[in-house]
Amino acid sequence: MKYYETIKSSTEFIFCLLLLILAVPICILVCIAIYLELHVNPIYTQNRVGLNGRIFKIYKLRSMYIDAEKDGAKWASENDERITKVGRIIRKTRIDELPQLVNILKRDMSIIGPRPERPELIKDFIKYIPDFNDRLLVKPGITGWAQVNGGYSLTPKEKLEFDKYYIRNRGFKLDLLIIVKTIIVIFTRNGAR
Secondary structure (H helix, E strand, O other), X not given: OOOHHHHHHHHHHHHHHHHHHHHHHHHHHHHHHHHXXXXXXXXXXXXXXXXXXXXXXXXXXXXXXXXXXXXXXXXXXXXXOOEOHHHHHHHHOOHHXXXXXXXXHOOOOEXXXXXXXXXXXXXXXHHHOOOHHHHHHOOOEEEOOXXXXXXXXXXXXXXXXXXXXXXXXXXXXXXXHHHHHHHHHHHHOOOOO
C-alpha cells in the first residue's frame, strides 16, 4: 500500500494518454451522430464532487435530451425516457465515458474509484445516509467496485457499501479484478442505462 497510490497515478496517466489517442476517432464519430440527432454541443459538462469534497467539471458525451433535467437532478432509471437514441447506444457500450480520460489527465479522477456524484444528489443522500461522504476519501473513478457489482441498479446506500469496501481494500489485486469485471460489463452490457 506504501507505493500503491504513486504507482497507480503514474500508470493511469500513461495509460490514459495512450487510450485517448485511440478514443479520439471514436469520440469524433459519436459527436457527429449526437449533433445530427440533437443539433447541440455533443460534449456535456457537469459539476461533480471529487476527492475530499472538491467540485470539478466532468466531461461526457451527451446521452440525454437538452432539457432532461428541467425538473431537477434525477437518479438514472431503467428505460429512462430522457436518454436519446444515440445515447442508448453509447451508454450501453460506455462510450459516453471516454471524455473522462481528460478528467484523469487533469487529476480530477482516477480510472478506478467511487463514481463521482452531483453535489445536489449528495446533499439529498446525506439526509438519510449520513456517512455518504465517506466515499470522498479517494479520487472518484470511471469504473469501480460498485459499478461492476450492480451499477445503476444499486440504491445509493448499497452503492456506498461497495465504495467503502473498495476504499478499505484497495490495491493492485482488487484494481485488476475491477478492470476484468469492467471489460465483462462492457461486452455483456450488464448494468447499463
